[in-house]
Amino acid sequence: MAQFKVLAMDNVSQKGLEPLYNKPDIEVVIGSKMTEDELIAVIGEYDAMIVRSATKVTPRVLENAPKLKVVGRAGVGVDNIDLEASTQHGVLVVNAPDGNTIAAAEHTMAMMLALARNIPQAVAKMKNGVWDKKAFLGVELRGKTLGVIGLGRIGSAVARRAQAMEMDIVAYDPYISEEKAESMGIKLATLEELLPVADFITVHMPKTKETYHMLDDKAFAAMKDGVRVINCARGGIVDEEALYKYMQYGKVAGAALDVFEKEPNTDSPLLEMNSFIATPHLGASTAEAQINVAVDVAEEIVEALQGKVVRNTVNIPSVKPEVMSKIKPYLKLAEKLGKFQAQLVEGRVNKMEVVYNGDLAGEDVKPITTALVKGFLDPILQESVNFINAPLLAKNRGISVVQTVNGRADGYASLITLKVISDKGEKSLSGTLFQENEPRIVMVDGYRVDAVPEGNMLYVPHMDKPRIIGPVGMLIGEHQINIAGMQVGRKEIGGKAVMMLSVDAPVPEETLKAIAEIDGVLDVKFVSL
Ligand SMILES: NC(=O)c1ccc[n+]([C@@H]2O[C@H](COP(=O)([O-])OP(=O)(O)OC[C@H]3O[C@@H](n4cnc5c(N)ncnc54)[C@H](O)[C@@H]3O)[C@@H](O)[C@H]2O)c1
Numbered sequence: 001m002a003q004f005k006v007l008a009m010d011n012v013s014q015k016g017l018e019p020l021y022n023k024p025d026i027e028v029v030i031g032s033k034m035t036e037d038e039l040i041a042v043i044g045e046y047d048a049m050i051v052r053s054a055t056k057v058t059p060r061v062l063e064n065a066p067k068l069k070v071v072g073r074a075g076v077g078v079d080n081i082d083l084e085a086s087t088q089h090g091v092l093v094v095n096a097p098d099g100n101t102i103a104a105a106e107h108t109m110a111m112m113l114a115l116a117r118n119i120p121q122a123v124a125k126m127k128n129g130v131w132d133k134k135a136f137l138g139v140e141l142r143g144k145t146l147g148v149i150g151l152g153r154i155g156s157a158v159a160r161r162a163q164a165m166e167m168d169i170v171a172y173d174p175y176i177s178e179e180k181a182e183s184m185g186i187k188l189a190t191l192e193e194l195l196p197v198a199d200f201i202t203v204h205m206p207k208t209k210e211t212y213h214m215l216d217d218k219a220f221a222a223m224k225d226g227v228r229v230i231n232c233a234r235g236g237i238v239d240e241e242a243l244y245k246y247m248q249y250g251k252v253a254g255a256a257l258d259v260f261e262k263e264p265n266t267d268s269p270l271l272e273m274n275s276f277i278a279t280p281h282l283g284a285s286t287a288e289a290q291i292n293v294a295v296d297v298a299e300e301i302v303e304a305l306q307g308k309v310v311r312n313t314v315n316i317p318s319v320k321p322e323v324m325s326k327i328k329p330y331l332k333l334a335e336k337l338g339k340f341q342a343q344l345v346e347g348r349v350n351k352m353e354v355v356y357n358g359d360l361a362g363e364d365v366k367p368i369t370t371a372l373v374k375g376f377l378d379p380i381l382q383e384s385v386n387f388i389n390a391p392l393l394a395k396n397r398g399i400s401v402v403q404t405v406n407g408r409a410d411g412y413a414s415l416i417t418l419k420v421i422s423d424k425g426e427k428s429l430s431g432t433l434f435q436e437n438e439p440r441i442v443m444v445d446g447y448r449v450d451a452v453p454e455g456n457m458l459y460v461p462h463m464d465k466p467r468i469i470g471p472v473g474m475l476i477g478e479h480q481i482n483i484a485g486m487q488v489g490r491k492e493i494g495g496k497a498v499m500m501l502s503v504d505a506p507v508p509e510e511t512l513k514a515i516a517e518i519d520g521v522l523d524v525k526f527v528s529l
Pocket residue numbers: 076077097100101104149150151152153154155172173174175176204205206207208210211232233234258259281282283284285380381383384
């Protein structure tokens with residue numbers, strides 16, 4: 001009997017599973033579509049599972065999988081896998097982020113050309129017996145401006161292909177350096193600059209808090225008349241209601257969606273519009289991409305089952321057990337510090353400086369630095385940042401990471417300080433562990449505070465004078481939001497000060513604006529950890 005059993009779901013390419021079939025100690029079972037309960041009934045026998053986006057790896061599935069060691073996602077997005085529950089159950093999650101880049105980029109080009117030349121509409125008419133030459137006057141791509149939002153793997157592959165079609169590219173990606181874009185012959189712009197100049201707009205980011213409904217009513221209003229919009233990334237980046245409205249007005253001349261906020265989707269009102277075309281999440285559906293991603297996860301599963309260091313791990317860092325036991329409590333603190341700083345910093349980041357003081361100075365702190373970088377990139381790249389690729393992703397984005405150790409810790413047993421340098425200035429944040437495992441932020445931009453980095457927080461730099469703390473509290477209270485904790489730090493009486501609040505719910509945008517208008521408030525940032 002084979003030592004390990006692997007369950008392959010979601011029509012993953014069997015040809016790509018060769019690396020598993022070649023191993024005598026591994027048995028592969030091809031699973032058919034199952035409900036959560038059906039999966040729960042069988043998952044107990046398996047050591048590994050391979051999924052695409054259909055099978056949901058829920059906490060209940062994981063609770064019933066005592067043998068499960070690894071879940072492989074044959075593709076990029078891991079939205080269908082509960083990463084936190086997987087980590088809690090000690091299940092490694094791996095993905096295949098590179099194998100379907102070309103497929104998704106080519107699908108985007110196909111959508112762009114189909115939109116420009118009305119190909120799906122013309123095909124439909126011909127199949128209905130109508131030879132309608134007049135109705136389908138198209139446009140050329142040559143000389144048109146393509147706005148690429150998200151210049152990562154797929155965005156840059158699309159840009160390269162569009163350059164070959166003699167299009168001008170303008171890109172918005174706040175996390176890519178000017179140099180990196182320049183090396184591709186691409187001009188970086190702000191979103192506000194991109195929207196009014198682009199003839200075609202294509203989005204290639206993960207769905208995050210920041211990118212959800214990025215193309216909303218306001219964005220469509222700012223676009224050029226006759227714009228054509230494409231989404232082959234994730235449903236929800238384009239607000240489908242707003243798209244419908246602007247297509248009805250005629251401002252949007254055409255739109256192509258491969259992904260929808262709700263999937264599967266066959267009843268969207270958009271489908272009734274003639275200038276709207278759609279595919280059922282086919283971006284990665286090529287024979288080549290499916291083999292690529294299946295080979296990648298199959299190899300990763302073999303590595304994981306053999307206890308080797310695995311590529312593309314999404315949830316657990318590969319660190320020696322003895323090092324891990326010492327630094328483990330700091331990994332959570334470091335991720336929180338990185339995540340906090342990512343939501344505070346403004347401008348294009350070019351350097352992250354990490355300083356370790358106190359007891360930590362004698363340890364192998366590299367994994368903690370990786371956790372900081374991962375935490376920092378997480379709100380930006382959500383789906384694809386992991387402990388393995390975080391340093392490379394930072395490097396690719398032109399962010400240098402420098403780590404220094406120093407014996408003294410200013411009264412703390414150990415202290416981690418993260419300085420982030422951008423073209424708008426420098427931000428500094430320090431944290432420590434109380435009682436050896438309770439993360440605390442103890443310094444922000446040189447101001448002493450004592451805040452638990454957890455949940456919803458507000459950071460409010462202000463002038464140290466009366467009638468500030470009260471009005472801030474009142475505005476938050478008016479929205480029935482409970483303040484769980486508040487800290488104020490200042491260096492001198494009457495100078496600058498900072499306020500850190502922990503609140504029980506997210507603070508709405510209009511409240512943040514109202515707080516920013518209080519006399520003496522210098523800035524306000526909502527942070528979600
Ligand atoms: N339709 C499909 O079948 C299909 C196939 C593959 C990938 N995808 C999706 O395509 C998307 C892109 O994949 P990728 O491999 O290129 O990812 P990637 O991580 O290489 O690139 C994402 C880029 O988005 C940028 N970004 C993040 N937040 C941003 C923001 N707020 N504004 C502008 N840019 C921002 C990042 O800096 C990064 O450069 C993902 O959502 C992925 O799941 C879809």
